[in-house]
Amino acid sequence: MDLNVYKIGGNIIDDPKKLDTFINSFCDCKGKKILVHGGGSIASELCRQLNIKVVMNQGRRITDAATLRVAVMVYAGWINKNLVASLLSRGCRALGLSGADGGCILADKRNPEPADYGFAGDLSDGSVNALFIQNLLDQELVPVFSPVTCDRSGQLLNTNADTIASALAVAFRSYYTVRLRFVFDSEGVCCPGSERHLPLLSRAQYVKLRDQGTICDGMIPKVENALRALEQGVGEVFIGNTCIQL
């Protein structure tokens, strides 16, 4: 049986027309499916309104206590519940989740060495409670994940949405033929300002393009997650504008 794991980010979420197109296609997709969303640009905008400095390092947000609060409010609150309500209104039985809910994705606070990312969560092999999520899928529910997790002490952690999508795809690779789709407003992997998109990408090519600076910023964790998922047995990974071919 197939399982489709979709990930959307801010450039889809911020644009009502693109979001609408995505949601319609997602609802039309038959079978088991999971949605993971980011929404960094909305979080950054709220940070600015609250005079909280936005600091990024290699496409990842440095999350101090004030930024964590914004991240949890925007991701697990505003974006997650709006997506769930939209899906619901189109007949898709969406259930919004953070990793804390039911303990479905437990993370560890990232090691502050070599770079301190603050309240950022990292996932490991045992992080995903696949049984719990499987139970939801069996009830014909559609899990919608915000990029928020917690650790075993109850500390909420900001966690890269691409990483979550990847970890979910890997966790279900033994039960399903898993397709992982990073959907965004571009035809594929490229550098901002460039017209080039790559139809196929090997790890060796990635390393080369990253070192040249062609693959940069938020594309780095996206591609790393994609490659890791493939190496761990996920059937297929797309990075690009797959709205029309869901």
Added chain:
Amino acid sequence: MDLNVYKIGGNIIDDPKKLDTFINSFCDCKGKKILVHGGGSIASELCRQLNIKVVMNQGRRITDAATLRVAVMVYAGWINKNLVASLLSRGCRALGLSGADGGCILADKRNPEPADYGFAGDLSDGSVNALFIQNLLDQELVPVFSPVTCDRSGQLLNTNADTIASALAVAFRSYYTVRLRFVFDSEGVCCPGSERHLPLLSRAQYVKLRDQGTICDGMIPKVENALRALEQGVGEVFIGNTCIQL
């Protein structure tokens, strides 16, 4: 079998020590349980930081579009996920929900006559999807509800937490012996500034005290929800500081 429905508000949530006491007692409570939370004071504080005017009428918030965004962020995001993570860290398998999730509580936007409350949700007899929530309870999960719902068109709605607690208690009255407990930082129903607490309250007494102004502000919807729940078959309703007797 018993079902305990607890509701906590801002005066517990805002105070780390009281919240800690409540969470420990809640975790110790055996059997099926549901937690419903408010958190209006945190939402009001964020409104102030964002220069959004806070307008209340008879203890209920008037929710324009900007206020709705704050309410969803604070209630369904920050407060809900922190409560879930805290409960989880103490071994309680909490699952955070808004009414939108799985379509478990669908509301109608409140009639703008006689007073326009904006994006405020009202519940009716068929609002609660008891089967869905029962399914979660059967899996030994502990639903934690934020006071956010949506209507069938996918519009998120701010919904009084006391009303949600009450509707949940009523929805399960045929399956369980339901105890509904409005827990807050006071020994019972009183007027701000007064030392009087009422050990027992009838509808006739309530109407008299409300008309005198002794029962006022946020206590009005609380008592109305409590009386309605009792009239609809809920076994027992407490209003007061029941932390020590959970």
